[in-house]
Amino acid sequence: MIINWTKIAEKFNLEMKEKIANLKEKPCLWIILIGENSSSLRYIKQKQKLSEFVWIGFKLEKLDENITQNELIEVIEKFNNDEKITWYMIQMPIPKHIDENIIINKIDPKKDVDWFHIQNQWKILVWDNTWLVPCTPAWIIQIIEEQNINLEWKIVTVIWRSNIVWKPVVNLLINLWATVINCNSKTKNVEHFTKISDIIISATGKYWVINKEMIKKDTLIIDVWFSVIDWKIFWDVADFEDINKICKITPVPGWVWPLTVSNLIKNTLKSYENKRN
Amino acid sequence: MIINWTKIAEKFNLEMKEKIANLKEKPCLWIILIGENSSSLRYIKQKQKLSEFVWIGFKLEKLDENITQNELIEVIEKFNNDEKITWYMIQMPIPKHIDENIIINKIDPKKDVDWFHIQNQWKILVWDNTWLVPCTPAWIIQIIEEQNINLEWKIVTVIWRSNIVWKPVVNLLINLWATVINCNSKTKNVEHFTKISDIIISATGKYWVINKEMIKKDTLIIDVWFSVIDWKIFWDVADFEDINKICKITPVPGWVWPLTVSNLIKNTLKSYENKRN
Numbered sequence: 001m002i003i004n005w006t007k008i009a010e011k012f013n014l015e016m017k018e019k020i021a022n023l024k025e026k027p028c029l030w031i032i033l034i035g036e037n038s039s040s041l042r043y044i045k046q047k048q049k050l051s052e053f054v055w056i057g058f059k060l061e062k063l064d065e066n067i068t069q070n071e072l073i074e075v076i077e078k079f080n081n082d083e084k085i086t087w088y089m090i091q092m093p094i095p096k097h098i099d100e101n102i103i104i105n106k107i108d109p110k111k112d113v114d115w116f117h118i119q120n121q122w123k124i125l126v127w128d129n130t131w132l133v134p135c136t137p138a139w140i141i142q143i144i145e146e147q148n149i150n151l152e153w154k155i156v157t158v159i160w161r162s163n164i165v166w167k168p169v170v171n172l173l174i175n176l177w178a179t180v181i182n183c184n185s186k187t188k189n190v191e192h193f194t195k196i197s198d199i200i201i202s203a204t205g206k207y208w209v210i211n212k213e214m215i216k217k218d219t220l221i222i223d224v225w226f227s228v229i230d231w232k233i234f235w236d237v238a239d240f241e242d243i244n245k246i247c248k249i250t251p252v253p254g255w256v257w258p259l260t261v262s263n264l265i266k267n268t269l270k271s272y273e274n275k276r277n
Numbered sequence: 278m279i280i281n282w283t284k285i286a287e288k289f290n291l292e293m294k295e296k297i298a299n300l301k302e303k304p305c306l307w308i309i310l311i312g313e314n315s316s317s318l319r320y321i322k323q324k325q326k327l328s329e330f331v332w333i334g335f336k337l338e339k340l341d342e343n344i345t346q347n348e349l350i351e352v353i354e355k356f357n358n359d360e361k362i363t364w365y366m367i368q369m370p371i372p373k374h375i376d377e378n379i380i381i382n383k384i385d386p387k388k389d390v391d392w393f394h395i396q397n398q399w400k401i402l403v404w405d406n407t408w409l410v411p412c413t414p415a416w417i418i419q420i421i422e423e424q425n426i427n428l429e430w431k432i433v434t435v436i437w438r439s440n441i442v443w444k445p446v447v448n449l450l451i452n453l454w455a456t457v458i459n460c461n462s463k464t465k466n467v468e469h470f471t472k473i474s475d476i477i478i479s480a481t482g483k484y485w486v487i488n489k490e491m492i493k494k495d496t497l498i499i500d501v502w503f504s505v506i507d508w509k510i511f512w513d514v515a516d517f518e519d520i521n522k523i524c525k526i527t528p529v530p531g532w533v534w535p536l537t538v539s540n541l542i543k544n545t546l547k548s549y550e551n552k553r554n
Contacts, residue, residue, distance in 0.1 A: 122399025
């Protein structure tokens with residue numbers, strides 16, 4: 001069975017819209033965009049559309065793609081010091097002549113709605129409900145919760161080992177009492193683990209690392225990433241048609257925009273509420 | 278085979294002593310002790326002895342056990358502001374009328390040699406070699422490294438889920454490319470995981486949760502905690518004599534002082550080096 005995350009996002013967006021309608025003040029999402037990368041523009045369009053739908057403000061600061069790193073830091077400092085701007089994000093990717101890592105950590109952590117600043121990333125380790133969660137880990141957990149799965153007693157295999165996504169996911173799952181198995185490219189016999197798992201989360205970006213021989217019936221499979229070979233998209237999970245008959249699986253092909261964007265708005269709303277409390 | 282962690286500590290202490298002999302300035306360890314808890318006094322005695330052995334300074338600030346929380350915070354602020362004091366620790370446990378959590382987070386994170394401050398704990402998630410590691414997670418990794426085990430390709434089961442120890446351990450192991458399985462009290466069939474593991478780390482403090490039926494030959498077992506029932510100590514691992522014949526196991530009964538104290542001195546030394554660089 002395909003998990004329709006567009007539907008999950010729609011329901012979630014309506015709930016947020018209702019919540020926002022009851023607020024006295026209207027939160028606003030600020031985005032800094034550098035250059036005119038076409039996929040960034042499409043992504044921002046989604047963010048703007050959803051902001052308008054749930055009825056929050058949306059402000060875009062467009063910067064020239066030839067801006068120097070120092071000039072960009074000046075803009076960030078202006079944003080940090082501007083009391084009207086309570087949270088904002090910088091649309092990734094940014095041009096290659098600018099160091100992404102330096103830029104992310106120049107954002108005031110209190111205004112970091114993407115939750116990418118290193119001081120914020122760490123906080124996942126000692127999870128507190130009032131904090132934000134980066135958008136990708138957030139929607140992974142959201143999909144699990146939408147299936148009414150109680151993570152206690154459950155076995156979850158997480159296949160990958162990147163700093164930005166897996167660490168939050170692994171730690172969030174452990175905080176929710178799941179038994180978590182973290183595999184990486186140096187794990188022998190991944191199938192041993194996937195076969196006993198209630199949930200499999202894969203984001204290797206490697207061609208068909210999971211196939212129908214490696215799973216049991218009724219597993220929830222969340223396939224987060226893909227690879228592109230000869231202009232064709234290959235997801236981590238092969239044998240989609242067969243697996244779809246016996247498991248719940250996120251749509252392949254599909255795209256994570258709806259839920260990522262929803263969670264960005266959720267973070268905006270949460271930042272707003274944290275500031276008011 | 279019993280792993281003699283006293284021997285590991287002795288070797289490590291000699292290496293530190295040699296390193297310290299070549300320093301121009303002598304690092305110093307400051308400890309704040311509240312009251313006269315007899316096990317704290319014994320523990321501090323060990324810290325003092327080792328400080329003298331490796332030839333670093335040792336200063337103890339003894340406070341009355343009836344000190345109020347505010348008075349203690351004043352002492353901490355004095356320590357934070359005193360430039361001569363570059364790092365220090367507060368001996369736990371502290372009297373029950375004082376909130377441990379508040380106190381730990383009053384320590385200047387840059388002077389926190391125990392690495393207990395919440396701002397420091399988070400850093401384990403994005404591990405950087407220049408940072409400190411809390412003493413218990415540090416010696417668990419040290420024991421593994423002493424056995425010349427390359428964690429790549431290895432399966433490690435970690436049984437427990439506490440904030441102070443397991444999260445650093447799980448994340449440190451993942452950073453070292455191990456395949457990590459994190460079990461907790463809500464995990465079904467723990468034996469399924471322990472039977473396939475190359476390393477088992479247990480700190481449940483529950484009576485014999487691991488026995489000889491649950492492990493394979495040549496596993497490295499690190500038994501970190503125990504329970505006390507009717508004045509008798511029970512470790513997490515039962516069947517010690519049988520397991521000892523086929524596995525490497527940390528001594529039961531045994532005690533973690535030697536390596537914990539060594540790692541405290543290591544943190545002192547590292548703080549000193551970080552400050553000089």
